[in-house]
Ligand code: SF4
């Protein structure tokens with residue numbers, strides 16, 4: 001059931017050692033995330049800002065925030081300890097492209113100290129068109145964009161506001177700007193040969209049926225993989241996460257939607273929604289071994 005069987009050979013060549021894309025690679029290659037990006041420029045109704053960005057990470061988790069220098073030191077420490085370390089992602093705890101200086105500084109430092117490590121970044125896409133050229137400069141292997149809608153009417157139910165070019169926008173207008181930037185950013189990246197994966201959060205009754213349309217729109221713009229993730233309701237965090245008690249999809253509902261999209265495109269089914277400071281092989285979390293305190297004490 002791996003993605004490997006369905007990807008075109010030239011793409012498979014690029015991602016076969018990436019633990020997130022290959023069921024096989026995830027036993028042999030490790031990845032890590034560093035949480036260097038605290039700010040966000042939009043509000044998702046399903047987000048509780050106290051925790052990691054739900055666009056890529058498991059919600060309800062507080063990741064340890066690092067400066068770019070601390071992050072680079074940590075990457076170096078992890079790569080020296082875990083030889084299978086191949087991929088560094090920046091996925092939060094907010095939106096990496098809403099913190100461009102921190103995100104790009106981290107990539108720059110890591111490229112100097114550990115040049116073999118592949119870099120990836122995930123984003124809500126709002127700032128993509130403006131930052132595509134910088135992303136290309138840093139030799140970023142692939143980009144993940146969270147696209148939950150292509151219809152601003154649906155978007156207005158998911159995003160109460162965005163902050164863009166020094167201005168706050170709300171409602172349908174906010175969702176329209178976000179959607180335009182996401183889709184244009186996706187096109188610009190794929191034109192430049194950067195692999196793009198799309199994440200979508202499935203929210204029953206809000207965008208579940210609409211995600212089939214999202215799937216078509218992102219495929220048409222060159223995305224190589226679509227990862228539909230369940231909204232994870234976390235009752236222990238009250239109504240803050242989960243749109244006022246909004247339930248997540250059942251496993252059957254998720255699978256039915258993934259199957260419905262599969263005919264059109266490669267679907268990713270084994271993303272673990274890792275925390276924004278995850279370290280290690282997928283399914284294992286060694287982040288406790290690499291706290292800032294421990295890393296800073298390493299020579
Ligand atoms: Fe891979 Fe998904 Fe974890 Fe990112 S969140 S490292 S894509 S499994």
Ligand code: SF4
Pocket residue numbers: 040041042043044046047048049052053054055093094095124
């Ligand atoms: Fe939260 Fe991420 Fe949405 Fe920003 S993009 S509001 S951090 S889930």
